[in-house]
Amino acid sequence: MTTTAPRPTGAAGKQSLRTEILEARPVNLDGFVEEWPEKGLVAMESEFDPAPSVRVEGGRIVELDGRSRDAFDFMDTFIANHAIDVASAEASMAIPSAQIARMLIDPGVSRDEVLAVTRGLTPAKVLDVVKLMNVVEIMQGMQKMRARRTPANQGHSTSARDNPIQVAADAAEGALRGFAELETTLGVLRYAPLVAIALQVGAQVGRGGVLTQCALEEATELELGMRGITAYAETISIYGTESVFVDGDDTPWSKSFLAAAYASRGIKMRFTSGTGSEVQMGNAEGKSMLYLEIRCILMAKGAGVQGLQNGSISCIGVPGAVPGGLRAVAAENLVASMVDLECASGNDQSFSHSAMRRTARAMPQMLPGTDFVCSGYSSVPNADNMFAGSNFDTEDFDDWNTIQRDFQVDGGLRHVRENEILAARNKAARALQAVFAHLDLPPITDDEIEAATYANSSNDYPLRDVLADLKGAQSVMDREITGLDLVKGLESAGFHDVAENLLTVLRQRVSGDLLQTSAVLTADFTPLSAINDPNDYAGPGTGYRLQGERWEQLKKLRHVTSSTNPETEVG
Amino acid sequence: MSASPPPELTAADYPLSINRPELLRTPSGKPITALTMDAVVSGELSPEDLRITPETLQLQAQLADASGRPQLAANFRRAAEMTAIPDAEVLAMYNALRPRASTGPALEEMADRLERTYSAPVCAALVREAAEVYERRGLLARPVADPDQ
Amino acid sequence: MTTPTTTAPERTVSLREVGPARRGTRPDEVVIALSPAFAGHFTRTIVDVPHAEVLRQLMAGVEEQGVTARLVRVLDTADLAAISHTAARLSGSGISVGVLSRGTTMIHQKDLPRLSNLELFPQSPLLDAPVFRMIGSNAAQYAKGESPQPVPTRNDQMARPRWQAKAALLHLKEFDCIEAGRGPVEVEAVFGPGTTG
Numbered sequence: 071m072t073t074t075a076p077r078p079t080g081a082a083g084k085q086s087l088r089t090e091i092l093e094a095r096p097v098n099l100d101g102f103v104e105e106w107p108e109k110g111l112v113a114m115e116s117e118f119d120p121a122p123s124v125r126v127e128g129g130r131i132v133e134l135d136g137r138s139r140d141a142f143d144f145m146d147t148f149i150a151n152h153a154i155d156v157a158s159a160e161a162s163m164a165i166p167s168a169q170i171a172r173m174l175i176d177p178g179v180s181r182d183e184v185l186a187v188t189r190g191l192t193p194a195k196v197l198d199v200v201k202l203m204n205v206v207e208i209m210q211g212m213q214k215m216r217a218r219r220t221p222a223n224q225g226h227s228t229s230a231r232d233n234p235i236q237v238a239a240d241a242a243e244g245a246l247r248g249f250a251e252l253e254t255t256l257g258v259l260r261y262a263p264l265v266a267i268a269l270q271v272g273a274q275v276g277r278g279g280v281l282t283q284c285a286l287e288e289a290t291e292l293e294l295g296m297r298g299i300t301a302y303a304e305t306i307s308i309y310g311t312e313s314v315f316v317d318g319d320d321t322p323w324s325k326s327f328l329a330a331a332y333a334s335r336g337i338k339m340r341f342t343s344g345t346g347s348e349v350q351m352g353n354a355e356g357k358s359m360l361y362l363e364i365r366c367i368l369m370a371k372g373a374g375v376q377g378l379q380n381g382s383i384s385c386i387g388v389p390g391a392v393p394g395g396l397r398a399v400a401a402e403n404l405v406a407s408m409v410d411l412e413c414a415s416g417n418d419q420s421f422s423h424s425a426m427r428r429t430a431r432a433m434p435q436m437l438p439g440t441d442f443v444c445s446g447y448s449s450v451p452n453a454d455n456m457f458a459g460s461n462f463d464t465e466d467f468d469d470w471n472t473i474q475r476d477f478q479v480d481g482g483l484r485h486v487r488e489n490e491i492l493a494a495r496n497k498a499a500r501a502l503q504a505v506f507a508h509l510d511l512p513p514i515t516d517d518e519i520e521a522a523t524y525a526n527s528s529n530d531y532p533l534r535d536v537l538a539d540l541k542g543a544q545s546v547m548d549r550e551i552t553g554l555d556l557v558k559g560l561e562s563a564g565f566h567d568v569a570e571n572l573l574t575v576l577r578q579r580v581s582g583d584l585l586q587t588s589a590v591l592t593a594d595f596t597p598l599s600a601i602n603d604p605n606d607y608a609g610p611g612t613g614y615r616l617q618g619e620r621w622e623q624l625k626k627l628r629h630v631t632s633s634t635n636p637e638t639e640v641g
Numbered sequence: 642m643s644a645s646p647p648p649e650l651t652a653a654d655y656p657l658s659i660n661r662p663e664l665l666r667t668p669s670g671k672p673i674t675a676l677t678m679d680a681v682v683s684g685e686l687s688p689e690d691l692r693i694t695p696e697t698l699q700l701q702a703q704l705a706d707a708s709g710r711p712q713l714a715a716n717f718r719r720a721a722e723m724t725a726i727p728d729a730e731v732l733a734m735y736n737a738l739r740p741r742a743s744t745g746p747a748l749e750e751m752a753d754r755l756e757r758t759y760s761a762p763v764c765a766a767l768v769r770e771a772a773e774v775y776e777r778r779g780l781l782a783r784p785v786a787d788p789d790q
Numbered sequence: 791m792t793t794p795t796t797t798a799p800e801r802t803v804s805l806r807e808v809g810p811a812r813r814g815t816r817p818d819e820v821v822i823a824l825s826p827a828f829a830g831h832f833t834r835t836i837v838d839v840p841h842a843e844v845l846r847q848l849m850a851g852v853e854e855q856g857v858t859a860r861l862v863r864v865l866d867t868a869d870l871a872a873i874s875h876t877a878a879r880l881s882g883s884g885i886s887v888g889v890l891s892r893g894t895t896m897i898h899q900k901d902l903p904r905l906s907n908l909e910l911f912p913q914s915p916l917l918d919a920p921v922f923r924m925i926g927s928n929a930a931q932y933a934k935g936e937s938p939q940p941v942p943t944r945n946d947q948m949a950r951p952r953w954q955a956k957a958a959l960l961h962l963k964e965f966d967c968i969e970a971g972r973g974p975v976e977v978e979a980v981f982g983p984g985t986t987g
């Protein structure tokens with residue numbers, strides 16, 4: 071059954087031929103609704119959002135956005151106790167919002183100067199500031215306020231059949247194309263250990279130093295991380311109202327504890343939030359989507375996590391349906407950055423039937439650059455995407471690379487030649503074969519390796535014995551297999567470089583360097599974060615610029631006519 | 642374990658794995674430079690050697706403070722305390738902090754345990770704050786089980 | 791989107807309250823728990839499957855397995871996990887099926903954590919009559935202590951763009967029908983006119 075049948079055209083009278091064509095356009099398959107501000111079905115302009123206010127007494131915030139402390143819900147309490155800098159709050163709140171908005175876009179005001187003000191702001195005040203900014207100004211602000219100077223990108227590698235060989239091969243290709251982080255998840259949860267292993271091995275084949283995660287429920291995700299099978303965690307969700315947070319079976323305190331738990335094992339993590347989640351779960355308490363998201367962002371700040379995945383994420387259909395929704399989504403990414411959090415900025419969930427619309431949606435992140443322009447570009451065809459579809463998938467790779475070249479913008483990816491891709495995919499499949507053999511897991515055949523090398527989707531692979539795989543996955547957990555076992559398996563089978571890559575990633579846990587804000591691991595295994603790669607944008611000619619060797623790389627596309635010999639193409 | 646006071650770091654010391662590897666040790670006391678492929682193959686290394694020490698987390702907390710991130714530093718200090726808590730108990734404590742999962746006395750007992758058994762006063766403070774807020778917001782477990790009809 | 795295959799008048803259903811819902815003792819029952827607005831404020835799912843049809847298929851699926859279906863309406867929440875888990879704790883077998891007005895459905899078990907489940911059907915636009923039948927059948931098999939193959943679910947990456955906002959609106963309306971403080975009530979399905987078969 072399809073959910074994409076076009077609406078029937080009007081029955082009465084003769085219809086315009088042009089209307090027929092327009093009715094059939096993909097954009098008219100998208101869902102649009104009227105605003106309902108009383109219920110929070112509104113992007114960011116609502117008369118029901120509170121007015122900003124703060125009062126400090128005895129070194130404590132006793133009033134926040136019109137509420138006194140005895141009436142605080144737990145979000146207010148947590149934000150007042152942990153997120154807002156009490157010493158500067160009253161002074162910062164007294165600065166007119168228009169002035170703070172100007173500071174955000176003024177190249178003569180440094181990022182640090184802006185942070186000195188934003189650390190003292192309440193949620194309603196932050197909203198007040200960004201409401202004054204149109205989408206161009208929001209992009210201008212993002213360019214200066216993102217934490218890490220060099221932008222990066224994150225990809226998904228999943229399989230509709232949870233096929234580990236596919237996940238490994240697509241991870242290798244994704245890593246080669248430029249993703250600095252790769253994420254996977256499952257259709258059948260019990261497959262997780264094998265798929266997480268495959269993601270890790272494939273990533274280290276494609277480009278040593280890529281960081282991997284497996285999205286699961288909280289306890290299992292932490293366990294896989296503790297074992298070194300994954301390198302970081304992201305899907306640790308927070309919500310903007312107390313009622314919805316409780317429905318999600320957590321509180322700011324439980325989530326803060328969980329955040330510290332990851333750090334205590336040397337594992338990088340970030341929270342996840344997004345506009346629209348509260349109204350989608352039925353209780354926005356009458357507040358706008360962006361107001362509630364700003365509460366989430368400040369809660370994350372208070373918890374002391376290094377970063378946040380936001381940009382509506384899986385709720386993107388909700389802001390996407392109301393007026394100004396994508397402006398609010400751009401604004402929420404900016405707010406994360408302007409309170410000094412790493413921002414993995416959405417663009418990761420299927421959002422529209424219209425190619426124009428889904429491209430436009432990503433421009434406020436891609437053009438200025440964010441810490442991760444996509445928090446999940448699908449590095450597998452969308453039919454294999456187990457996050458219910460991403461905004462971009464493998465079929466968009468060449469368009470993405472072309473847009474980078476058109477605008478001289480670094481979106482984190484690059485064109486890679488076919489022979490390199492085939493070699494990486496083949497090697498990833500063989501490496502996984504070796505690891506499975508070493509761990510006594512159901513074998514990977516040479517047919518599967520051949521299929522993996524040339525495959526597009528899960529349909530192109532031989533079927534595996536799923537029951538045998540699931541038994542193997544359980545034994546991985548029972549035998550307490552760790553990342554070290556993967557290193558041994560790779561090394562003993564002769565994949566010395568891959569083994570060394572993985573060992574280097576694991577070794578970073580001991581240093582904790584990847585725990586700092588916006589940390590990634592470069593191809594030469596140097597931790598790169600907001601500390602040693604701070605965003606120093608200060609106007610034209612400054613900050614990160616796509617130039618030099620990297621620009622030469624991004625000039626390459628699949629077909630570029632040679633100017634020295636126009637009858638040929640540039641190799 | 643080093644007998645000298647911890648070094649004072651600035652942002653220029655980051656990343657420690659490149660600039661100050663001599664400061665980094667595994668929980669078993671090995672220097673980070675001992676984590677080589679030969680050591681893996683010979684079986685000298687165990688998964689325990691790929692964990693972070695409380696000392697290193699305190700160093701990263703310093704770096705977070707030095708770069709103007711006090712909440713991140715506080716997170717690292719909580720994490721430093723939690724290195725002493727075994728995996729299963731960390732998960733149990735997380736579950737105990739979820740809505741209506743624990744009574745007030747149970748949370749107080751958990752805070753005490755964090756302080757006495759694990760010398761974790763920062764974590765204990767977080768738990769006590771949670772207990773106080775949960776009480777006010779009706780998020781403690783009721784001591785009597787829900788009656789089923 | 792489902793299209794009607796017959797032009798005959800559509801079956802309707804209303805839920806007649808019998809009394810407060812009690813914990814069942816028979817192990818061969820599945821409790822089907824309906825949300826506050828089901829077959830009341832709303833009469834069809836997000837893709838226009840009549841609630842009468844949803845109930846008919848769920849109950850038939852359960853009964854085909856030789857198990858009894860007992861209907862309960864939960865009034866104090868619109869959260870699917872809470873609805874389903876409440877029902878599972880009332881069920882003599884410990885197995886329940888929870889359904890929201892827009893069609894989102896879950897099979898739950900009383901000993902599982904609230905946010906877990908046996909099977910979850912989160913994409914309401916993809917649920918049609920045959921799927922509801924299979925859900926009923928699987929629930930009954932769990933009740934008998936069997937391990938059925940999970941009901942195969944379609945994955946439509948365009949479901950979100952098309953339906954997510956409408957689903958949010960429907961959920962808000964359902965939320966409005968919550969009666970705080972009221973416990974679950976046992977109900978009897980009263981089917982209205984329409985062709986059989």
